[in-house]
Amino acid sequence: MTALLSAYALEVIGLNKAFGGLRVTQGVSLSIRPGERRLIIGPNGAGKTTLFNQISGDMRPNSGQIKLFGEDVTTFAPYARAHRGLSRTYQIITLFAGDTLEHNVTLGLLGLLPSRWQMWRPLSSYRDLAIAARRTLDTVGLLHLADHPVSDIAYGEKRRVELAMAMAQKPRVLLLDEPLAGLSNSERATVKSLIASIPKQTTVIMIEHDMDTALDLAETVTLLNYGRVIVDGERDKVIADERTREVYLGA
Amino acid sequence: MKWIASVLFAALALSLPFFMGDFYINLASQILIAAIFALSLNLLVGFGGMTSLGHASYLGVAAYISALLTSRYGFDHGTAALISILGTVAMAAFFGVIALRATGLGFLMITLALSQVLWGLAYRMSNVTNGDNGIAGLTRPAPFGLSLESAASFYWFALIVTVIAFAMMAIFVSSSFGSSLKGVRDQSRRMAALGFNPWMIRWITFIYAGFWGGIAGLLYVYYNKYIHPTSLSTTSSAEALLGVIAGGSGTLSGPAVGAALVLLLKNYASAYIERWNMLLGLVFLFIVLVMPTGIVPGLHKLVAHFRGRSS
Amino acid sequence: MQFWIIQGLNSLSLGGLLFLLSSGFSLIFGLMRLANLTHGAFFMLGTYFGAVALRSYSGLNIWVTALGAGIAVAAIGGLFERLVLTRLKTNPLGQVLVTLGMSFIISDACLVLWGGDSIPVPTPQNLQAPTRLFGFVFPTYRLVLVGCAIVAAVALYILMDRTRLGAMIRAGVDDSQMARAVGIPVSRLFTIVFCLGAGIAGAGGVLGGPILSAYPGLDADMLPLALIVVILGGIGSLFGAFVGSFIIGFVYTFGTALFPELAYIILFLPMIFVIAFRPQGLFGRVGA
Numbered sequence: 087m088t089a090l091l092s093a094y095a096l097e098v099i100g101l102n103k104a105f106g107g108l109r110v111t112q113g114v115s116l117s118i119r120p121g122e123r124r125l126i127i128g129p130n131g132a133g134k135t136t137l138f139n140q141i142s143g144d145m146r147p148n149s150g151q152i153k154l155f156g157e158d159v160t161t162f163a164p165y166a167r168a169h170r171g172l173s174r175t176y177q178i179i180t181l182f183a184g185d186t187l188e189h190n191v192t193l194g195l196l197g198l199l200p201s202r203w204q205m206w207r208p209l210s211s212y213r214d215l216a217i218a219a220r221r222t223l224d225t226v227g228l229l230h231l232a233d234h235p236v237s238d239i240a241y242g243e244k245r246r247v248e249l250a251m252a253m254a255q256k257p258r259v260l261l262l263d264e265p266l267a268g269l270s271n272s273e274r275a276t277v278k279s280l281i282a283s284i285p286k287q288t289t290v291i292m293i294e295h296d297m298d299t300a301l302d303l304a305e306t307v308t309l310l311n312y313g314r315v316i317v318d319g320e321r322d323k324v325i326a327d328e329r330t331r332e333v334y335l336g337a
Numbered sequence: 338m339k340w341i342a343s344v345l346f347a348a349l350a351l352s353l354p355f356f357m358g359d360f361y362i363n364l365a366s367q368i369l370i371a372a373i374f375a376l377s378l379n380l381l382v383g384f385g386g387m388t389s390l391g392h393a394s395y396l397g398v399a400a401y402i403s404a405l406l407t408s409r410y411g412f413d414h415g416t417a418a419l420i421s422i423l424g425t426v427a428m429a430a431f432f433g434v435i436a437l438r439a440t441g442l443g444f445l446m447i448t449l450a451l452s453q454v455l456w457g458l459a460y461r462m463s464n465v466t467n468g469d470n471g472i473a474g475l476t477r478p479a480p481f482g483l484s485l486e487s488a489a490s491f492y493w494f495a496l497i498v499t500v501i502a503f504a505m506m507a508i509f510v511s512s513s514f515g516s517s518l519k520g521v522r523d524q525s526r527r528m529a530a531l532g533f534n535p536w537m538i539r540w541i542t543f544i545y546a547g548f549w550g551g552i553a554g555l556l557y558v559y560y561n562k563y564i565h566p567t568s569l570s571t572t573s574s575a576e577a578l579l580g581v582i583a584g585g586s587g588t589l590s591g592p593a594v595g596a597a598l599v600l601l602l603k604n605y606a607s608a609y610i611e612r613w614n615m616l617l618g619l620v621f622l623f624i625v626l627v628m629p630t631g632i633v634p635g636l637h638k639l640v641a642h643f644r645g646r647s648s
Numbered sequence: 649m650q651f652w653i654i655q656g657l658n659s660l661s662l663g664g665l666l667f668l669l670s671s672g673f674s675l676i677f678g679l680m681r682l683a684n685l686t687h688g689a690f691f692m693l694g695t696y697f698g699a700v701a702l703r704s705y706s707g708l709n710i711w712v713t714a715l716g717a718g719i720a721v722a723a724i725g726g727l728f729e730r731l732v733l734t735r736l737k738t739n740p741l742g743q744v745l746v747t748l749g750m751s752f753i754i755s756d757a758c759l760v761l762w763g764g765d766s767i768p769v770p771t772p773q774n775l776q777a778p779t780r781l782f783g784f785v786f787p788t789y790r791l792v793l794v795g796c797a798i799v800a801a802v803a804l805y806i807l808m809d810r811t812r813l814g815a816m817i818r819a820g821v822d823d824s825q826m827a828r829a830v831g832i833p834v835s836r837l838f839t840i841v842f843c844l845g846a847g848i849a850g851a852g853g854v855l856g857g858p859i860l861s862a863y864p865g866l867d868a869d870m871l872p873l874a875l876i877v878v879i880l881g882g883i884g885s886l887f888g889a890f891v892g893s894f895i896i897g898f899v900y901t902f903g904t905a906l907f908p909e910l911a912y913i914i915l916f917l918p919m920i921f922v923i924a925f926r927p928q929g930l931f932g933r934v935g936a
Contacts (some may be wrong), residue, residue, distance in 0.1 A: 142530060168532035180521060180527040193520050195530030201513055208511040251531070390748070435920055438927040442683045443883070445744060446875045447923065449685075450916065453872035457912040464909075571868065575663055575748055584743065615756035621749030625742040626735060 088319055089163045094153070095120040095259050099139060101150035103133075106257030111147065112313040120155075120258075121286045124320070125304035126293045133313040135177060136164070136292045138261050141291075142174045143167050152282050154259065169177075171199060171258030173304040175248045175265060183237040187228060187247055190236055191219040192250035218246065219254070226250045249280055253288075257267075262285065262292040278303060298336070309333060350496060354489035362488040363560075364604065368597045369495040373502045375596035376589075377549030382578070383586030385511055385542045386522030388445050390574050391452030394432065395550030397569030399425040400558035401459065404472045405605045414478030419498040422551050428546025433540045451576060459566035471565030475558060485559065495556055502549060508591055509545070518542055572614065576603075578615065583624045585631025594633055655905050661790035661859065663897025664797030665863055668852025669870055670830075670877040670889045671804060672845030678821045678839045680883035681740065685747040688871030689754035690721050690846045690861070694853025697721075699767040699862040705756040710772045714854040717742055721850025722843040734835065735808070751867060759864050769857030789858055796855055800848065801890050808886065809816050817841060873900070876919045882929025891930060 096118045102108055102110035108320075110133045128135050139145040141152055143164035152160045154170050162170075182190050192215050195201045201212070210216070212277050223229045226246040231239055236247065245265060252260055265281065266274050284290055294300035307324040309317040317327045324330055354362050378392045399421040404418035419630045436447045459466045466472070476484040485491045509515050520528045528537055558564050565571065576599055584595020597619075606616050624631075673687045697717040704709055727748055736742045766803060771789045779788045808814035818825040820837050828834045860866060873896060881892025902912035921929060 136364050144526060144530075163534070164526075164529040165532050165534045168530060174530055176527070182523050182527075184523070190517075190600055196513055196517065197528070202533060203514055203519050205512045206507050207513070207516040208508070209513045209516045210511070212513070253532070274481065284460075388744070416865070435923055438923045442677075442681065442744070443879070443927075444741070446879060448877065450872045450875045450919065453868070454912045454916050459871075461912065462909045466712055500811040571748075572752070575752070578745070612760060614752040615760075618749035618752030621752070622732060622746050625745050625749075626732065627740070629739060629742055 094118060095122070095155060096291065097151070097153040098137075098141065098157075099153070099275065099299030100152040101152070102148045103136060103145065104148055110313050111140065111150075114150070114310070114313070114315055116315070116318070118259075118291060118309060120289055123290055123303060123305045124289075124290065124291045125297070125299050125300055125307045126273060126310060127307060128310035130295065130311040131312075134295075134310055137265055137310070137311075138174065138263050138293060139334045142172060142261060147312075149204070149213035157192075162310060165196040167195075168255070172261070173255050174250040174258070175252050175263055176265065179241075179244050181236045181244060181247055181249065184235060186233050186235055187223055187239070188216065188219050188232040190247055191222050191250050191254055192216065195219060202254055206237070222250050222254045223247075225253070225287055227276070238333075241275070243270050245269060245277055249277065253284065254270070257288055259289045261293065262290065264295060266294060266296075274299065342444055343561040354492055356362070362492050364584055364600075366488070366492045366495045369499045370494075370553055370560060371577070371580065371596040372593035373499055374507055374550060374553035374575050375592035376502060377546045378577045379507070379554060379586055380506065380542055380546040381550070381583045382581050383588075383592070384515065384522065384616075385518055385539060385546075387440075387539060387543070388578070389436070389448040389546075390445055390571065390578065391436075391448030391450075391552055392546070392577055393569050393571070393573035394452040394455050395425050395547040395562075396428060396554035396573070397455065397459065397566075398428055398556060399551035399554030400564045400568060401466060401472070401487070403555055403558050404475050404564045405465070406427060414594040416438065418478070422453055422554060423549065425551030425554070426544055426548050429544045429550075430540075431566035433547075434439070436482075437536060437539055442557055449571065449574075452569065453571060454567040456566055459569050466566070467591065468568065471563055473563045475562040475564070476606070477559045477562065482483045484547070491560060495603065498552065498556060502552065503593075505591075506549070510589060514538070534621075572617070574623075576617065576623050578622065583620075583628070583631055585633035587630065588633050588637075591631050591633035650784070651851075653786075655901055656807075657790050658785055658807070659898040659901040660894070661793040661897075662901055663894035664794045664858045665852060665859070666873055666877055666893035666897055667890055668800055668855065669849055670874040670881075670893055671800065671853075671886060672848040673874045673880070674878050674884070674886060675804075675817075676840055676845040676887040677878065679817055680838050681825075682743050682747070683684070683875075684845065684908070685744060685850055686725075686728070686750045686754065686873065687874055688867035689751040690725060690849040691725070692758060692867040693871050694718065694850030694851075695857045695860065695862040695866060696762055696767070697850070698854030698857040699769045699910040701707055702767070702772075710854065714851040717854045718847040718871065720851075721845030726839055726843040729839050733842070734838075746784050750797045751871075755864065755867050756887045758862075763790025764863070764864055766861050766863035771858040793855060793859070797890075797893070801886070804886055805876070810875050841932075853927030874916075876916060878929070880922050880929060881929055882931040885929070885931040888929055888931030890921070 094117050096116070098114055098116040099109050101114040112259055114137060126137070136145065140147045145163055147160070151158055152170060153166065157170065159167050159170065182193065192209070195215055195218055201299070220229060220232055223232050226249060228243060228246055228250065231243065236244060249265065253311060262281070269277060291299060292303065301321065304321050306319060306323050308315060309324060309330055311333050314335060317324050317329050353365055374396055378389065381387045381389050400422050403417045404419040406412040406420060407414060433453050435451065436444050439447055458466055463604045479490065483490065485494050517528065517533050517538055521533065521538050557568065577596065580599045581592040582595065583598060584593065585591030587622030602620065603613060607613050610616055611614065669691050676682055676684045682811070694717045697720060698713050701713050702710065712879050733743055734747050736746065751855070775789045775792055777788060778785045779791060808818060816832045816837055819832055820834050824834050876895050877889060877892040880895065881888030886892055900911065900916055904911040907914060
């Protein structure tokens with residue numbers, strides 16, 4: 087019931103994480119509204135991916151809370167969060183290299199379905215899954231490569247497959263970890279337009295190390311440094327803020 | 338092409354007892370049992386990415402329970418078989434919970450330690466298991482009143498079980514669960530992020546592999562009419578693992594081929610060489626150093642090569 | 649009362665033996681990420697060398713024999729590492745399988761060379777007289793074994809903590825890629841550590857001879873104990889191996905004395921508890 091009343095899609099409250107003496111997340115708090123497009127920036131080592139890992143459940147914080155649509159998911163395993171509408175992509179490509187693109191996206195669809203437990207029917211007999219997978223590949227412009235193994239396709243195309251897999255589940259909150267990293271200019275334009283066309287029902291939170299490339303996709307921006315939130319708010323205000331300039335140009 | 342080969346192979350397998358003597362029919366039965374055992378291990382190793390060195394536990398426990406229930410407590414074979422399998426599955430569930438606290442080498446070490454403990458128990462608890470003497474004088478079941486005493490009748494029985502095992506495992510591997518298992522093997526974190534529960538998937542597979550290991554164990558004790566602690570030993574687990582690796586863990590049929598080769602080697606070698614263990618060790622070294630992906634994938638490559646040349 | 653004292657001393661001496669066995673295993677696993685399944689066989693080889701040498705030459709000193717056997721086993725281990733293990737750097741499963749294969753080869757070789765009967769090893773003459781302490785009589789050799797384990801533990805500690813070699817080993821354990829990048833000869837370190845581990849096991853085998861005797865299957869008895877000690881004590885921690893060895897020494901000795909048929913179950917209970925509540929072992933590092 088609280089989920090319906092919550093104003094926020096994702097709330098991070100006072101998150102702290104340390105590895106021995108190294109404090110990678112210090113008192114981080116975020117409030118992200120449904121449908122928002124949030125960009126998280128910061129120099130290398132600012133703790134952006136670590137923050138994502140705690141939001142997705144790959145890492146446990148030392149203290150603090152994470153709430154998804156008002157529900158406290160701090161102790162939930164990653165798969166439980168996926169079932170509550172959280173989806174993410176990774177900095178490193180983590181696709182199933184030996185399998186076809188269609189199979190990769192099919193797995194993406196299967197993760198939330200009860201039929202993932204079934205042991206007596208071949209996966210290939212699920213025609214509707216195959217159709218949905220191919221349709222998803224079509225939305226990212228990769229239908230022509232559906233039967234190719236992932237290992238055969240280009241890096242930029244792999245990034246699009248990652249995006250397709252994350253989108254296939256129609257998530258409520260999507261975490262994109264440096265989705266534009268390592269892409270050529272034309273590939274970057276393709277992926278950016280794909281991100282821009284993500285439906286408003288999905289809240290998008292994106293990490294980008296290079297500020298300029300992703301700025302036009304963002305409504306709000308959070309600047310992290312040394313594990314702390316430095317500036318947080320509407321894009322243009324954060325850009326203009328002198329603390330932002332300090333972080334990127336200072337020292 | 339594959340069709341013709343399969344039909345020929347099936348015809349050969351079915352008609353074997355008509356043109357071979359008892360010695361070879363018995364050898365074929367042993368190969369079938371070893372094949373089921375290796376296939377069950379490969380569910381873990383090849384499809385699950387979990388290398389276990391304790392798989393003999395399931396073969397041995399099922400065999401011992403059946404042996405004890407039928408010889409000492411007067412159970413009939415049907416009930417004894419059911420209890421054996423239930424006991425084996427329960428044990429697999431328990432061992433799985435312990436072993437799956439770790440992955441990779443930790444998992445391997447725990448499965449090895451657990452199976453060694455079972456082996457030690459079989460040795461020491463001699464008033465239950467008869468220790469080093471083993472339990473002899475066992476009988477074979479007579480399903481639907483049909484006797485399995487002759488070499489041929491037992492062979493056909495084992496063949497039926499093997500075909501069922503192979504078919505069920507093939508379905509398992511290509512099902513959505515099977516695909517999720519392979520996914521967890523390849524990218525466990527990604528699978529969790531997609532909504533799959535990696536631990537549960539691994540645990541269920543562990544139990545299923547233990548189930549078929551137990552089936553192999555029942556066939557084993559029926560065939561031999563005798564059970565001894567060595568069936569629980571690391572050597573027994575290692576032979577199965579060698580069969581899996583030698584045949585190729587990436588395919589469904591590879592481990593069966595590998596298990597057959599290991600068994601044939603063991604049979605012929607023991608006629609000339611007293612020290613089977615040393616030979617086993619050397620074969621391990623050879624296979625791992627020279628043919629790491631196994632024989633069946635190697636053959637596939639060869640066939641593809643020739644096909645490429647003729648077209 | 650006498651029972652408890654005797655069993656207590658037996659526990660300590662078994663613990664000491666287990667440390668000599670498992671310290672090498674822990675070192676090898678810690679640095680090379682290799683579960684060396686040959687380790688029980690290395691120990692057994694030492695026991696056989698010791699048994700044969702001490703029975704053939706009555707004047708032979710057990711310490712010299714232990715040193716000699718240690719060097720011999722270290723050499724065999726080194727050859728194996730250089731010729732086989734280095735070729736399998738990208739195949740960790742293959743590495744485990746060849747160590748298993750090697751253990752089969754060694755154990756069958758012992759069977760061929762020295763037969764199937766158990767060979768008792770004589771306790772050294774000067775340590776045969778019992779020691780009198782606090783009104784109790786103790787077999788001196790068992791006391792000495794505990795001393796050996798402590799000496800070995802101290803020596804290993806000094807090696808790891810105070811020498812350059814030790815620093816390099818620890819760097820390699822923490823991050824082998826980084827160590828390579830800084831110019832540490834990791835490949836050579838691997839060989840050195842493997843030889844060291846095998847050598848300690850071989851020497852430990854000699855020292856364990858008077859208590860265990862040399863018999864076929866000693867390797868299969870010792871290897872799971874080494875595994876349990878390292879799983880319990882924690883991977884990559886020598887201190888964990890030390891503590892774990894004595895815990896297992898006590899559990900196994902008292903277990904076998906009080907409940908002989910269930911000793912094996914009692915043996916792995918501490919391991920199960922530790923795995924259930926602390927999968928990295930008592931003193932292991934997470935992610936090691």
